[in-house]
Amino acid sequence: MIETIYIESEIRSHPRTESILSRFSKARIVECERYGEVFNPKKQNFRLQKKKPALILARKHGNFILDAPKGFGIGGRKNYYFSHMLNCIYDCRYCFLQGMYRSANYVLFVNYEDFQNEINNIVEQNPDEKEITFFSGYDCDSLALESVTRFVREFLPFFQKHKKAVLELRTKSINVDELLNHEVIPNCVVAYSFTPENISQKLEHGVPPVKKRIQTMKSLAEKGWRVGIRLDPLIYHESYKKNYRKLIQEIFYTISAESIHSVSTGPMRFPEKMFHTIERLYPDERLFAGPLENRNGLTSYSEEIETEMMNFCNTILENHLPKNKLFSCLQSSF
Amino acid sequence: MIGKVNFVVALSCxxxxxxxxxxxxxxxxxxxxVYSNQDHSIRLIISGIGSSASLKATKHLASVSKDDTSTTAWLNIGIGGHKDLPLATAILAQRIVDSKTKQSWFPQLVFDPPCLTASVKTVEKPDFNYPDDNVVEMEASGFYSAAESYSTREIIHCMKIISDNSQSLSRPPLTETMVDELVNRNLSSIKELVRKLQVLSMEEEERTSDPPFLQECLSLWHFTVTQTHQLKSLLRKWLLLQPGKNVLDVLLPNCKDSRNVIQTLDLHLKNTPVWMDHD
Incomplete structure (x- = not known):
């Protein structure tokens, strides 16, 4: 668990800081001026830090809510994302975070109210929009560190009051007590990311098994929560057809199609430079030895493989869901 | 493969x-x-007192370490004062701040430390006032700023042994024998720390090491610098996708020059099915 907590001096007495510290009485506390002093220096090794990530408590000073990258969405016209936290407790080898940040430490921004004010402003500035989507699990897993962050506990009541704002909690966590104990709110989608079990075992280190995630989705769906499925990124391998078919069948065998808000599929893409960083960190990773190529500044599978995989999965998904619930996330920027 | 550790120490004692x-x-x-063991996996330099001396000595040790220093762990060991930590207590620095420049460094603790951890303040002149909770000493900031040019923060550390506290100010000045004894009493912590750093250093050496068959290829064909990078990357992929197979069996019959080698390898690997484990 977390053994070292860095704290910006400015928020040492913030109530959220004090609450977290009260739950980590044995942690090593180290004060810093700005979180960037710990998180940003060049000479850091993401792979080594993953052995024992520290928690950094900080205040975010701006850019609370950002436009979602082009091609990122689940049906709404207006899409934004926000990151109350940077980095993730899981260690998925395909994740862009390992190439995005030099440090694997978790940064938690404790000034939740500033994020909420900004969401409120965006909603007020768009009175004609019926729905505005806010994605929360872009730079972290929305639920995995709930016991520390209390993010869901604090944001659900906020979104409950702002019905036009749709919150997507993107996760691989089975830690859903906070949701199960909360009244269902219709403008929240709990979206689960999956790769087939054999790929998950190989690439998603520390992530709960696929079966447990499906069971967790089922409990949420039965409680009335809207759930989403994210097959993103799609991982190419020799028996991908057999494995993705099995995964999709298992999900729809367990969860009724009516409970599913949306399914999105997306290819594995990295900006070239980011890919090289990740490849250098994990030269022993077979995933990166696959048939990848550079196209328009991105490292990805060939267009042919991407299209073949997306079409294959979407064809199976169409057996279970109407087309208007299926989305392709063709992210071209990060 | 064995992990490498470079010690930077101010005094002979x-x-x-x-x-x-x-x-x-x-x-x-x-x-x-400069000292080293037989296989040069452990080196030690005596820097003299002060941050600037420590900086220069660290750079010097890097320059005389002929091999690649990016995977070498660096360890500064020395004595320091603290307001109330008991004498002979060893601490590992969790933060180093230079009292003159106010710059800070945060060594990353990716292992269980063998001793307590504390913040360390590097001062220019001996200072026996301990107004805060820092361990006060004279080398860490110079050492750290220099070592950071070569390695990463997970494998650069400072261990300080408490030689003075507010209760000890009235006793006679420290002698060389006393300093020797303070370090001796903490040898088990130093040994444990070295073992942990060797493991990390070794992991980094493995990660950054040349792939098999690289030297054979370089001796058979002439590669430009860019081509050498491409070759390394392709040979790494070969190792993952064709484990146990000799790449020269494919290259020797088909390749006249380095361009052929890269094209042949690339094509061969593109046509190799990607089996993930448990497929």
């Missing part, structure tokens, strides 16, 4: 127990006294 325990022998004494 601080270094003596370390030199003796790790069987280090003097290799150089022109600018600084």
């Amino acid at each position: 601080e270094a003596k127990p370390i030199i003796s325990h790790f069987n280090l022998r003097k290799r150089d004494s022109t600018l600084f006294k």
Whole structure:
């Protein structure tokens, strides 16, 4: 668990800081001026830090809510994302975070109210929009560190009051007590990311098994929560057809199609430079030895493989869901 | 493969127990006294007192370490004062702040430390006032800023042994024998720390090492610098996708020059099915 907590001096007495510290009485506390002093220096090794990530408590000073990258969405016209936290407790080898940040430490921004004010402003500035989507699990897993962050506990009541704002909690966590104990709110989608079990075992280190995630989705769906499925990124391998078919069948065998808000599929893409960083960190990773190529500044599978995989999965998904619930996330920027 | 550790120590009396325990022998004494063990996996330099001396000595040790220093762990060992930590207590620095420039460094603790951890303040002159919770000493900031040019923060650390506290100010000044004894009493923590750093250093050496068949290829064909990078990347992929197979069996019959080698390898790997484990 977390053994070292860095704290910006400015928020040492913030109530959220004090609450977290009260739950980590044995942690090593180290004060810093700005979180960037710990998180940003060049000479850091993401792979080594993953052995024992520290928690950094900080205040975010701006850019609370950002436009979602082009091609990122689940049906709404207006899409934004926000990151109350940077980095993730899981260690998925395909994740862009390992190439995005030099440090694997978790940064938690404790000034939740500033994020909420900004969401409120965006909603007020768009009175004609019926729905505005806010994605929360872009730079972290929305639920995995709930016991520390209390993010869901604090944001659900906020979104409950702002019905036009749709919150997507993107996760691989089975830690859903906070949701199960909360009244269902219709403008929240709990979206689960999956790769087939054999790929998950190989690439998603520390992530709960696929079966447990499906069971967790089922409990949420039965409680009335809207759930989403994210097959993103799609991982190419020799028996991908057999494995993705099995995964999709298992999900729809367990969860009724009516409970599913949306399914999105997306290819594995990295900006070239980011890919090289990740490849250098994990030269022993077979995933990166696959048939990848550079196209328009991105490292990805060939267009042919991407299209073949997306079409294959979407064809199976169409057996279970109407087309208007299926989305392709063709992210071209990060 | 064995992990490498470079010690930077201010005084001979601080270094003596370390030199003796790790069987280090003097290799150089022109600018600084430099010691190393037989396979040069552990090196030690005596820097002299002060941040600037420590910075220069660290750079010197890097320059005389002929091999790649990016995977070498660096360890500064020395004595320091603290308001109330008991004498002979060893601490590992969790933060280092330079009292003059106010710059801070945060060594990353990716292992269980063998001793307590504390923040360390580097001062220019001996200072026996301890107004805050920092361990006060004179080398860490110079050492850290220099070592950071070569390695990463997970494998650069400072261990300080408490030689003074507010209760000890009235006692006679420290002698070399007393300093030797302070370090000696903490040798088990130093040894444990070295073991942990060797493991990390070794992991990094493995990660950054050349792939099999690289030297054979370089001796058979002439590669430009860019081509050498491409070749390394392709040979790494070969190792993952064709484990146990000799790449030269494919290259020798087909390749006249380095371009052929890269094209042949690339094509061969593109046509190799990607089996993930448990497929």
